[in-house]
Amino acid sequence: MDYFTLQRSLDEFGLEIFTLNDIVKITGQKKDVVKSTLTRLVKQEKIFRLKANYYSLKKIENKFQLQKLYVDTYIGLHSALEFYETTTQRFNNLDLITKKTLKNQNVENIDINFHKVKKELFIGFKKIRIKNTEVFISNIEKTIIDCTYFSSKVYLTEIHELIKVNKQTINVDIILTYLKKIDSSTLNKRVGYLLEMNNIKLKGLKINNKYERFNKNLSKNGTKNLKWKLIINEEF
Incomplete structure (x- = not known):
C-alpha cells in the first residue's frame, strides 16, 4: 500500500483521523504489515502520528x-x-x-x-x-x-x-x-x-x-x- 492508495481509501471512507485497525479493515492486510507501512509513511513525513495507533493525513487544525x-x-x-x-x-x-x-x-x-x-x-x-x-x-x-x-x-x-x-x-x-x-x-x-x-x-x-x-x-x-x-x- 502506497501513500496515494491510502489517501484515496481514507477519502472514500471520510476519515481525517484514522487508526491502525481502520487501515487493517480497509485493506485486509495483516496488522504488522499495515503498522510497518504507517511507520514508514510517518518517517517520510507523508502522514502524522498523533498518538499510539492514531494517525492523520495532515495537521489537525481544529x-x-x-x-x-x-x-x-x-x-x-x-x-x-x-x-x-x-x-x-x-x-x-x-x-x-x-x-x-x-x-x-x-x-x-x-x-x-x-x-x-x-x-x-x-x-x-x-x-x-x-x-x-x-x-x-x-x-x-x-x-x-x-x-x-x-x-x-x-x-x-x-x-x-x-x-x-x-x-x-x-x-x-x-x-x-x-x-x-x-x-x-x-x-x-x-x-x-x-x-x-x-x-x-x-x-x-x-x-x-x-x-x-x-x-x-x-x-x-x-x-x-x-x-x-x-x-x-x-x-x-
Missing part, C-alpha cells in the same frame, strides 16, 4: 477533533464553552471529561487535560461531526452542570453567560433528570440558583438545610438565600 483519540471521554468545561461560543477566551488546551484517571498529554501542541468524574456524572454528551471526524461533547444542559461541579476551574460568571445566551433552548426536564441521577444536594443548590438568576425555575430538587457557599472558592462572607440554602458570596 483541536476538538482530537477527542477522537480518547475513548470514553467527551469535550467539556472551558472547551465546551468555546465550542458553544459563550466565552471570548481561547485556550491552547482541550478539556475532556472521563471516568478514568488519565495523565494529561500534549498532542499537536495542544494540552489535553483530563477531568475525572464518577460514573453517575458521565452522562449528557452527544455525538457531533467536525469536518470528517465524529467526536463527543457535553450538551448545553450537561455543560451547565459540569461547569458548576468543576467551579474551581470555571468561573461562575461564565456559567451564568452560558445560561443567559441559551436561555430559550435550555431543557429544564433534562437538567432535572441529570441532577436527580447525580444526587448531590450541593450541586442542586448551585445549579438551581444559577438558573433562577435567569428566571428559569427548577422544581422538585432535593436540598438539605446546610448553608453552602455559592462560590466555593471565596470566603463565607455573604447574604443567605433561604430558598437555596446558599451563602451568596459572589454577585454578578
